[in-house]
Amino acid sequence: MGLFFARKNDALLEFITFCKKVQNKKGFMITRICSDHGGKFENTKFKQFCDTHGYLHEFSCPRTPQQNVVVERKNRTLSEMARVMLNQFSLPRYLWAEAVNTACYILNRVLIRPISKKTPYELWFDRTPNVSYFKIFGCKCFILNTKDNLSKFDENVDEGKFLGYAAKSKGYRVFNKRTMIIEESINVKFDELNQHLDDDDNVDIIVPSIATAKPSHKDAKPSHQTSDEPPSKEAGTRNLETTPKEMRFLANHQRTW
Known part of the structure; x- marks a missing residue:
């Protein structure tokens, strides 16, 4: 169980809540607590609470974290x-x-x-x-916009990043790139298959390979078309086949993050 506090005084309130959950759900009684000398644990209110409920509060020695291993x-x-x-x-x-x-x-x-x-x-x-x-943490996701009043043809999906799971509801925590806020939603679609493309499509690595790529003499054929004539269907197919793999990768996978 991990908790984050905005203020150190919140530690006592969270600990009281945790003690009640343990007693009500599992029927256990807490008898001993071990912590460091942090201000959120070593204070008057925390000591009074432990003394009132009979909890033994032990502290680890300064600069000795192995005692609280x-x-x-x-x-x-x-x-x-x-x-x-x-x-x-x-x-x-x-x-x-x-x-x-x-x-x-x-x-x-x-x-x-x-x-x-x-x-x-x-x-x-x-x-x-x-x-x-x-889901994979940090993967690209698409969030259904259910908050704004949208017309029939407005964009109703926002792109975001997956950041975790909601604590008190069956939903996901996602970072919305349009609103720049972290929100919780269940109406999310994830793109986990292309998780490595955002990291591996380094332009500095791919572009030099395109510049040095040379067409094969076997596939090279003279063209009899003028610049004013549109390319034929066969010519378009032939150009697609001889296009370097890296160039097709850049054309189909644009960087968006």
Whole structure:
């Protein structure tokens, strides 16, 4: 479970909510808490809450993260996953929170605990998770515009980037390139098949190969048409066959991101 706080004071409220969920859903009682000396944990209000409910609050020694090894190792795993997810499509660094949230969402549904042989999702909800709706983070997507008042012939689809899964609804979190905001929607189509084309179609690499490409003497034939005459159907077919592969790639795959 991963949470992001706008203010450090929100940590206590989120912890209280988590304690109630554990007690109501699983019937467990929390007895011990281990954390570092961060200001969001080491303060008067947090101490009063732990003392009131009988929680033993232990702290790791300063500059000794190995004493809180479970949390520290999980943070490293999430950070490494988020870094790879962002770099795969060269996404901006300010989307790091979306990447970490998605990484945590995935791990909770695919990571098998060695003792129980179950995923964290299965331990919490008592059912096997469904992963058939998983999508590639950062892939191109198309969002149905259901918010604006559109006429019959207006464009009703916006292009965007997939950023994760909604926390409180069955929807996807996507970045809308037209409105420049992150929104949640279920009416999304994904383009995962061409995920590598946005990264591999480097113009600096492809263009020199086109410039140095030479037509084959076997396919070269003299043309008897003048410049004023339109090309025949056979000539158009022959030109398509002799067009370099890279040139056809550029013509059919325009860079849009």
